[in-house]
């Protein structure tokens with residue numbers, strides 16, 4: 117509910133940043149904040165001054181205090197996910213008084229995107245996370261959305277999954293099925309969960325292949341920028357350590373560039389065996405909603421939305437979809 121939300125501007129001077137720049141649309145190796153001279157770096161005079169100001173306000177450009185060189189952490193972030201240079205998503209941070217208000221606004225946001233993409237493409241590809249996010253989808257199974265959404269046009273995926281059988285309590289599929297999918301008229305054939313009979317590595321490979329085939333059949337769109345499947349909407353939760361999907365701080369999987377879906381067998385949060393989308397695939401999506409509630413997440417939220425360069429390797433801060441990044445926060449997570 118717009119009326120009960122407040123933007124983050126008062127806290128971080130960052131609320132709605134509609135950013136763009138004229139950086140070349142390519143992808144270079146990551147790992148530096150101060151770019152060494154490179155042939156494809158756009159001369160500073162070509163960077164629109166207003167755009168620079170906006171980006172500085174959002175903490176994505178600035179001056180390195182030790183070397184006195186200008187840095188552009190948006191570039192670094194884009195590179196991490198292999199997203200196009202300069203194609204920063206629009207970013208919107210909304211803070212709601214209660215989780216109930218947030219759930220209402222989230223339902224409207226999803227319903228609006230569902231209708232937009234169904235109009236444009238005839239289908240809606242939506243990717244779920246596990247955890248507390250699913251509870252926040254409860255308004256979708258109530259009026260008006262239960263009858264207004266064209267559920268038969270939905271294709272549902274998981275950004276990460278625990279490698280357990282699908283009826284197991286730890287299964288993200290099971291949590292979503294029990295609380296959400298079983299209550300709406302989605303076609304079972306359009307619910308694309310992992311093959312739970314496989315090992316973590318095989319399940320990741322098989323899921324990637326299936327996604328590739330569905331992109332070939334245009335069930336999932338394809339990014340004209342990266343050439344990777346482009347999901348219409350990815351819904352991400354976030355752990356207190358700033359992890360998203362099963363991409364944990366300090367884990368090598370956050371740097372994966374070749375695979376679209378990878379496996380891990382040493383998740384710091386149980387269960388240890390998981391499959392997860394990698395950043396190149398997450399960041400090729402059109403829209404991402406980061407849905408975060410509760411005081412336990414507030415430190416990671418502050419770090420992610422603050423200006424610290426150190427936070428650039430916090431998984432949640434590496435999320436950068438092609439079109440729009442929306443944060444849905446309750447007050448407890450935000451303050």
Ligand SMILES: O=C1O[C@H](COP(=O)(O)O)[C@@H](O)[C@H](O)[C@H]1O
Pocket residue numbers: 245246247248249276277278288352353354355356359360361362385
């Ligand atoms: O393990 C996981 O954790 C994150 C965050 O979950 P939450 O319960 O703290 O909201 C979740 O987004 C991810 O899908 C899940 O596998």
